[in-house]
Amino acid sequence: MKEFDYENLNNLIITPEMAKKIGQIGELRGQLKNIQQQNPTMLDRLIEVAKIQSTDSSNRIEGIYTSNTRLRQLVEKKTMPHNRSEEEISGYRDVLDLIHQQYAYIPISDSTILTMHKRLFEFTASTWGGHFKDIDNQIITTFADGTSEVRFNPAPAFITPTLIDNLCNNYQKAVDKEEIPLLLLSGAFVFDFVSIHPFRDGNGRMSRLLMLLTLYQIGYGIGCYISIESLIEKTKTNYYDTLKDSSVGWNENTNSYTPFLNYFLSVILQAYRELAQRVKPDETCKVPVKALILDALRSELKPLAKRELVGLIPNYSQITIERELNALIKEQEVEKVGGGRSTKYILNNKK
Incomplete structure (x- = not known):
């Protein structure tokens, strides 16, 4: 069975490039520590915009969208969804709000993941919301020209609950020990969750919500002001390429986390840079x-x-x-x- 080696992440070597990015993120995080005191009105607008962009981008990555006007109305809860896409957008909005407001009280566990998934599909007629997959699935990448390819074959459905439980437990133990930079643990957790692909639908959106949650909990709340999902959408090709590269040997516990973690750090660094640029007093x-x-x-x-x-x-x-x-x-x-x-x-x- 797949093991989650969060003691050393399959003998991960932190490259000079990764170390530099971690350092730059830490420096910007320190500079922006007291950001709430600079311009509350501007920050309120940033939070509002980030929620709309995050809801929009994370769903658009999966081919789910609505008009800009309807999107804003849905995020602001001024209307009810009119179709399946808007139902899924509304579900994402609610889970996103929950994370922003209650992240400190949400444990990283299998029950949390099931609850989030249930809420993600709460507006839809789907029956699989809040349930792990009951059939084996594949991770398929669809390209702009309409062609697609199988990127990865996840673990079978019958061991999915055990894998998710092991993933959450090993991640939390590693976070408590803090022997590996916490940013790398957050990125590795998100990658492994995607690789398990535990649901029939909603895996990508769930991974990005878990990314936001784990970042919040380790002290990197950048997703409150800058949409990380939007940055991922803009670099979607690199996102899928690094997922693919880090998937090689995953089932045999020989995969390298380096490609995805390097990409992950780039996205977080870009988010902090954008915030620093926008919050010029x-x-x-x-x-x-x-x-x-x-x-x-x-x-x-x-x-x-x-x-x-x-x-x-x-x-x-x-x-x-x-x-x-x-x-x-x-x-x-x-x-x-x-x-x-x-x-x-x-x-x-x-x-």
Whole structure:
């Protein structure tokens, strides 16, 4: 049976690159320790935006989505779901809220995982919510051109409950000992959970919720302000590639955690860097919102959706950003591309 070697993570060697990332994350975490005192209003907006982006991105990775308007209404609990996608989005929203509010009191255990999964599907007619898989499954990667491949064959259904129980116990023991950097333990736990693939559906979303929960509990609450799920969506190809690379030899306990952990650390580091960039104290508030919109479009070097602009400019409300964005379009400084939920904005270089 698969074993979870959380004493040394299959003889993991922390590379200089990984050590550097851990150090940089720690440094930024220290600098932002008293972030709550800097600008409460801006932080409240960051929290609001992060919840919307996390709910959106984690579901979009799995091909589940709705319109931007409906998404916001669902996250703010101002409407009820109208279809299966919105039912699953609503479930994710509720589990996400639970983690944000109660993470300190949620144990890492098989019963916790089953409860979270049940809530994830609470709005749907599915009968498997809160139950481990009863049939064997495969981890399949689907590519942009519609083709797919089997990335990994997880352990059979009949030993899944035992594997999850062993995973949770070994992870918690390792966290208590703190002999391995806690960030690496969090990343390894998420990877092993995905590799077990314990449910018929919802494994990817559950892994990202568990990522947020374990990070919170080891003192890295960055997911409150910056959507880690959104960063993963933007680097989805690398996400799947590193999962695949670290899966080789998993059933035989010979897999290397290094590819996935290196990716995991990059995502967390990027999250802290984004937060440091967005929480520039008072001087940012003195810059006109039009200038901030134009600067965001220049620096990102790609078309941006409205929700992305709102996330990049937390010191102004969404209403203000929308008003000034429309003004920039009328002034032909900015133009729209696409339509509907795919609408994005770019600089008008023809002017």
